[in-house]
Amino acid sequence: MIDRIRQVIEQVQQHPVNAFASPLLTGYSGKRMIAALQHFTSLLEGQNEACYLEVGVFQGLTLLSVAGANPTVPCFGIDNFQAHDPEKKNMSVLLERRQKLHLNNAHLINMDYEDAMENLMVHTQGRKIGVYFIDGPHDYRSQLMCLLLAKPYLTDDAVIVVDDSNYLHVRQANRDFLVTHPEFKLLFEAYTPCHPTNMTPVQEMEAREGWWDGVNIIVRDKANLLPAQYPPTRRNRVLFENDHLTHASRIGELAPRALTVLNLLFTGRFLRAAKNLQMAYREYRNLRFKGQFDDANTFWE
Numbered sequence: 001m002i003d004r005i006r007q008v009i010e011q012v013q014q015h016p017v018n019a020f021a022s023p024l025l026t027g028y029s030g031k032r033m034i035a036a037l038q039h040f041t042s043l044l045e046g047q048n049e050a051c052y053l054e055v056g057v058f059q060g061l062t063l064l065s066v067a068g069a070n071p072t073v074p075c076f077g078i079d080n081f082q083a084h085d086p087e088k089k090n091m092s093v094l095l096e097r098r099q100k101l102h103l104n105n106a107h108l109i110n111m112d113y114e115d116a117m118e119n120l121m122v123h124t125q126g127r128k129i130g131v132y133f134i135d136g137p138h139d140y141r142s143q144l145m146c147l148l149l150a151k152p153y154l155t156d157d158a159v160i161v162v163d164d165s166n167y168l169h170v171r172q173a174n175r176d177f178l179v180t181h182p183e184f185k186l187l188f189e190a191y192t193p194c195h196p197t198n199m200t201p202v203q204e205m206e207a208r209e210g211w212w213d214g215v216n217i218i219v220r221d222k223a224n225l226l227p228a229q230y231p232p233t234r235r236n237r238v239l240f241e242n243d244h245l246t247h248a249s250r251i252g253e254l255a256p257r258a259l260t261v262l263n264l265l266f267t268g269r270f271l272r273a274a275k276n277l278q279m280a281y282r283e284y285r286n287l288r289f290k291g292q293f294d295d296a297n298t299f300w301e
């Protein structure tokens with residue numbers, strides 16, 4: 001199976017053909033990514049006990065593209081629509097697209113991934129995961145948990161595709177998983193010099209034709225045929241260690257806003273800094289999760 005997975009990667013590196021291109025399907029993914037997911041899933045045809053599963057559906061670009069290219073394979077997507085959805089319309093867009101494209105093999109699991117993974121086989125009607133695409137929450141813990149929680153449900157020759165592996169913390173989660181689970185191996189990795197949001201229009205177009213925001217492809221190698229290899233990370237772990245201080249702070253929940261304010265101040269964008277400070281204060285007053293002490297909160301109190 002590993003050889004067939006490798007062949008798919010070689011094929012999509014050369015000619016990434018979307019086997020179910022539709023103008024209805026837009027979202028965040030690259031052409032190579034979509035073609036690879038479609039082809040990996042086609043390897044499941046005829047295996048009645050396996051399915052495609054993804055975490056992070058958004059408006060269904062990857063889920064529906066894979067389901068459309070593989071009408072006989074059940075495809076499941078987990079999403080609780082908590083991000084990238086300011087108008088709260090993503091679920092209805094997804095369901096409408098599924099209906100218009102007549103994709104009865106595409107199933108939504110409308111839940112937080114941790115809750116869904118508690119009882120995954122109930123949602124997948126007893127099927128194990130043959131192809132697993134991780135494209136949901138990208139924080140370090142969620143990346144690692146997406147890998148750990150899925151482990152008992154993976155088929156023996158499952159392939160795991162981790163999107164957004166450009167991010168250091170995503171690579172670190174993948175590395176931590178690989179180091180602690182030596183029967184899994186990194187088979188392929190590809191990166192771009194930055195996130196597509198920070199690219200020039202030409203670079204962005206190239207990313208759309210490619211893997212979008214970096215990819216790690218992991219396989220189970222029970223026979224230990226492949227050498228151990230890991231995505232690049234930094235030995236300095238200070239950002240991960242900062243986690244402890246954020247968690248124990250009285251206002252840790254405001255950390256992202258606080259960083260925005262400081263960054264704007266230090267780069268001379270004072271007006272925007274002041275606006276963000278105002279927003280920070282509003283958020284502070286409505287905080288649901290506030291510690292009793294300035295720091296070293298244990299949250300028993």
Ligand SMILES: C[S@@+](CC[C@H](N)C(=O)[O-])C[C@H]1O[C@@H](n2cnc3c(N)ncnc32)[C@H](O)[C@@H]1O
Binds near residue numbers: 080084111113
């Ligand atoms: C980048 S989008 C996925 C893009 C999608 N694969 C596509 O084809 O366009 C990430 C998705 O992860 C979902 N998400 C974030 N945190 C989640 C969680 N804890 N449980 C389930 N889904 C989550 C968000 O709601 C969002 O729709």
